[in-house]
Amino acid sequence: MGLSLTNLKCDYLINPIGIDGCTPSFGWQLLSDAKNVLQTAYQVIVKKGIEVVWNTGKQKSEQSAFLRYEGKALVSRTGYVWEVTVWDNQGNTASASGEFETAILSVEEWEAKWIEPVQTPAFHEPSQSTMESETSAVEEIKMQPPQMVRKEFTLSRPIQSARVYATAHGVYYMELNGSRVGDIQLAPGNTAYDKYLEYQVYDVTNQLRVGNNAVGMVIGDGWYVGKVGICGQSCQYGDTLAALFQIEVTYEDGTREMVVSDGQCTSSTGHILYADIFVGEAQDFTKKKEGFSRAGFSEEGWKPVTIKDYSYQNLYAPYGEPVRICETLKPVKIWKSPQGDVILDVGQVLCGRVRMRARGEKGTKIVLEHTETIDKEGNYQYNIIGKFVLQQDTCILNGDGEEVFEPEFTFHGFRYIRISGYPGKPTIEDFDILVLHSDMKQTGTFQCSDERLNQLQHNIFWSQKSNMLSIPTDCPQREKAGWTGDVQIFAPTACFNMDMIAFFKRWLRNVEKEQKEDGQIPNIVPYLLAYNPNGVMPSNTHCSSGWGDVAVILPWKMYEAYGDRSVLSEYYPMMKKWVEYIRYTAETEVPKEKEGKLTEEEMEIQKYLWNTNFHFGDWLTPSVSFDFETGDVDMMQSAFRTMDIVPTTFYAYSTELIAKIARELGKKEDAEYYQELNRKVRYAFRKEYVNEHGLIKTELQGVYVLALQMNLIPQNRRENAVNKLVSMIQENGNKLDTGFLSVPFLLDVLCNAGKSDVAYDLLFQDGCPSWLYEVKMGATTMWEAWQAVLPDGTNTSVSYNHYAFGCVGDWMYRTIGGLNQLLPGYKKILIAPQLDERLTSASISYDSSYGLIVARWKRDGKKMIVDVTIPANTTARIKLPGGDTIETGSGSYVYEYKMG
């Protein structure tokens, strides 16, 4: 077949419309039947119509991903075609082309006005709310309805193409001439609205017509006005809903016309009585404003809108994949509980919402309550705490045949739904379960001979899907917040499972904007008011070690996974500022109890210890935070127990990474500076915490893991420290006792010290706490805490959908599957499975920046079969377990041999 090109991406997407970038990046993948294929040269030509705006010429280079545009300045709102030609080392050539379209590249081009319907401002929930569930009845919560706006307009000539640019203060959907625009949900998404607000770009060519047209928009509270976070604080960015839209029509004769939001729009409330991301949504079908987005609709009772001078400076083009309904599931069961409730089981803990069909009399009220748990008897049980986390949707029927209810502006974390008031007997046929997340492509698959491990990967993947709704979150129910620590921990696993690069970059843009002047990276991004110092957390600063370090760790992990250097360069200033914050804090602050008591020599050491202020520490360390008998949880205890020592381990980690990053970016002086800082931090750590035997006073597995991983134990005492770690594990009945920050390194630290048997013991453990305990207890996602379900089947009030402890997924891909990179982005691949008696086969695949990598192995006694696929334009080293090491190029290979 020769050579062909596939997966042409511009700014990480296929044929995107509405990109901001003045320097978009281009990538393509080579497909070939031949073996050992490498690209030897490429040529990229970018055209605007027939004008060539960039021609790279034939470049001798293997680069086939993340090539930066360096042509003429791109013009706003314009379509471009790009063509790529590739030459390979087998004498073949191939060409392909893609398209992209720029968005609104300068603020002056906004002709639309911010408009605000006449509305009662939202109720300001007090800023010092508690997180206790105080409200049980939805009726007691003060909420305002979503707002609708509409406008009619006439188009005079045949239309060649049309685009909509739209956004809102709140979340919105739009309709044109009676049909919905696009399939994006909850636009513009969860974002730091005041600093980084994306507009959406839609191709509406087929929705407009010559003559009379109408546009309608419905705006709900979303993250702008709604009651968010664990204490349900409202009005993060404002207390009124507003809209902005610009429709640009290009006629067949080449002329253009604009239709924009302005004073001619009118507004009204409609059938959505309220919609809140945490509380839930209520719709009254008797109040439907049928046809509001069609020309000729009667505007009786509609009100004028006011024009506002809100900023355009914070507006950005869409970046990465939007939120969509990515899957539709059928429930598996419906029953009447012993307490008389009708309960629906979806069969899977997830994030999304329901679509329900019902027929009933006018005024019939149906209530749907979402939960992740039922009790042992099969009764409804609500596991989520939080002030307004009701997760309750309501619909009132109009009584005209089959009616379909689907919330617009909310989503829930759930597996079960209690249904009240349904007319007649509901069946599973009456429900569709809509799974919501940002629409990234799945890139990884994992299978092995132990079904429990396959279920574990399934659970990890579902927690990932549930927590990637426009930003990476901790959980999809209680907080739905962009906790920086959680994603730092989980990122490598996330990058195996899905194509995360654009999604993470979009969130990092938010992180950058939320960074404080002094370099602090808030614990949560977008940063919610209630989590500010002295808010709901016992914190005197905005940040915590291991959380704020996301600024350095995440870009590095993305670079490793994808090989895109821009991730490092774009966020380098942010990383530097963060590391400088740590350095300054460490140098200038002394723990209270040590003030005035240190010798000069001790003061010198002190300067490199990050040991003041509040930190979450090795969060949720099992033995410190949980009572396994009663299920009692005291989360803060792991913070108090470990926050004196853990921050310095992350000071070491971040300085080590930023030194590497500086080197990657060719910043030699910086690299040396951070290297030296790292050396001093490690020296100080040893002096302060490590005794002459290599032992540490804080006797916790997690602290040892971090100290070993960050290279904080002198070489000649490492073995002692490893032995200590192993003995702690064994004394704990071969069970882990690591918290959030250390668990990602636990199994690696053991394997690197030659203790892969102990690592596998931990993996195969199924007593509590362990990964397979959760599987054994029927988990379908990852739990926040290991003992979420106690051994006797009692459910506790924690989240059943937190991905952090799912970070073991990455280890399973790398160790069981054996897939690692020797060069960033898998330009050079290492396949080196580490076997264990308890497994007889494994099979993984990963769709890398260069194409599909497959690694499979199967063992039958001493007979081994290894089977790999290496994509074109990469090379690989294959370490056959118990056999040879092979260097190879692309192609599919099967190795059959007897293990030595």
Ligand code: BGC
């Ligand atoms: C969240 C986390 C988060 C933590 C901070 C919790 O409430 O759900 O996952 O990282 O607080 O320690």
